[in-house]
Amino acid sequence: MHVAxxxxxxxxxxxxxxxxxxxxMASAVTVGSYDGVHVGHRRIIGRMLDIASQERLRSVVVTFEPHPRQVIASGRSSAIELLTLPSEKRLLMExxxxxxxxVVRxxxxxxxxxxxxxxxxxxxxxxxARHIVIGYDHGFGRDRTGGRRTLExxxxxxxxxxxxxxxxxxxxxxxxxxxxRTLLHEGRLREANAFLGAPYMISGQVVHGQGLGRKIGFPTVNIKLADPDKLLPRHGVYIAExxxxxxxxxxxxxxxIRPTVSDGSGAVIEAHILGYSSSLYGREVHLWLFERxxxxxxxxxxxxxxxQLQKDKKMVELFQK
Known part of the structure; x- marks a missing residue:
């Protein structure tokens, strides 16, 4: 996949x-923010890919970064909670x-x-564009005034x-x-993943933490999100990959907030990677969440x-996708 x-x-x-x-180049095109790249999005993209194959066209997904609502929102209280960050969207689209x-800036x-x-x-x-595929409720352009009628x-x-x-x-x-978003806030990960058509993804840079995990036999990497607007699911322990x-x-x-070892002043993301011991500081990692x-x-x-962590680890070891 190429990126423009x-x-x-x-x-x-x-x-x-x-x-x-x-x-x-003659292309089949679809347009959208595609936050989440969920099953509904995948149906649209799949239709565009079918047309591209049948008519020997280049397949192109046009999307926007940052998410339009991040630009248009009047204040932080109305800002969107992102399901997919740019690097995540690229992986999913690929x-x-x-x-x-x-990518339109x-x-x-x-x-x-x-x-x-x-x-x-x-x-x-x-x-x-020689063929444009959109969803039934899609709108674009100033105030989302463009859609099916404009295109036709x-x-x-x-x-x-x-x-x-x-x-x-x-x-x-x-x-x-x-x-x-509602399902993730409620911790209903399996249902959210069914709507997404893939495990929910969290990505970020590995940064230094307090090192407490290593002291109790469970070394972890601490993840710093690339964008604070990324949606984190309900606090808890997850099986991931x-x-x-x-x-x-x-x-x-x-x-x-790690209530046993911290003052609870802010949420953190920690990952104990089974069977991996090399340093990851400074690297970007992607984590796919399967079960809460x-x-x-x-x-x-x-x-x-x-x-308790030993019991949790056993559950992770036994988990089968």
């Missing part, structure tokens, strides 16, 4: 480099087999552009076709990023905490 980035009229491209233009992820100027400007300048003139109106005039993917439901529930140096490792992961084991608990002593 658009900002203020300039496009950089991973294949040709900063000094060369993004190649104009796993779906698209040719190009076209979203700012106030871009937010002011009309939907017709976006269709003509970005989708047609820069990318070469312009399609005949400007030589492209439009495909609209109907609503997708699971157990009679609508697929939405909002629903997934990480990929390091070409290998997969099971992970016992804690998200929370339990709530956090304040133990009477470090020995009691160690005993």
């Amino acid at each position: 980035e658009y900002h203020n009229g300039s496009v950089s491209y991973t294949t040709t480099g900063q000094d060369n233009p993004f190649p104009l 796993s779906l087999g698209i040719d190009v992820l076209f 979203f700012d106030a100027l871009f937010a002011s552009r009309s939907s017709e400007w976006f269709i003509q300048h970005i989708l047609l003139d820069l990318i070469g 109106k312009l399609a005949g005039e400007r030589g492209f076709s439009v495909d609209v993917v109907d609503e997708v439901r699971l157990h009679d529930e609508h697929f939405s990023s909002t629903r997934i 990480t990929h390091l140096d070409g290998q997969k490792y099971k992970v016992m992961m804690n998200i929370g 084991l339990r709530d956090e608990k304040k133990f009477e002593s470090l020995d009691a905490l160690r005993e």
